[in-house]
Amino acid sequence: MEILNEYYLWIKMVHYLSFVSWMAGLFYLPRLFTYHSEHKDNENFVKVVKIQERKLYFYIQTPAMLMSLITGVLMLVLNKDLLSFGFMHAKLTFVVLMLLYHFHNYLCLRELANDTCQKSGRYFRIYNEIPTLLFIGIAIMMVVRPF
Numbered sequence: 001m002e003i004l005n006e007y008y009l010w011i012k013m014v015h016y017l018s019f020v021s022w023m024a025g026l027f028y029l030p031r032l033f034t035y036h037s038e039h040k041d042n043e044n045f046v047k048v049v050k051i052q053e054r055k056l057y058f059y060i061q062t063p064a065m066l067m068s069l070i071t072g073v074l075m076l077v078l079n080k081d082l083l084s085f086g087f088m089h090a091k092l093t094f095v096v097l098m099l100l101y102h103f104h105n106y107l108c109l110r111e112l113a114n115d116t117c118q119k120s121g122r123y124f125r126i127y128n129e130i131p132t133l134l135f136i137g138i139a140i141m142m143v144v145r146p147f
Helices: 001-004 006-040 045-078 080-084 086-113 120-125 130-143
Strands: none
Touching: 001 006, 001 045, 006 045, 006 086, 006 120, 006 130, 045 080, 045 086, 080 086, 086 130
16 A cells, blocks of 8 residues: 555646546536437437447546546545544535436436337436536535635
8 A cells, every 4th residue: 555655746746637527527418418309300310429428438438437436536545634624524524415316327328229208308407407506515525725
């Protein structure tokens, strides 16, 4: 474990990069859901959007989420003192909510892929704001560290 301490800043950098990639997926996938649900009658459009949704979720969003979690846990193992601060507890709460949102994206993806989704474009436009709020919470906790 001592050798990992030498690479702490690199681990942190990978964490930031993977988190940004994960957030990009969380921001964009619900937008695709919006377009998908608003254009269900356009078969060719829906066919393309289904491919985009699947690739975004499985090839970008999920690997980025996994790398964010792995590097985040590594940083906590290497710097256990972080767990004694309230801001870290708040950040981890936001992360758990973001994970729930991520996995809910999969449920929406599956419903849309099977043409069984009853959610409207308006629903997905509102749904699309959730990761923004969680991101703001995480950013405040990590930069301002209010408690």
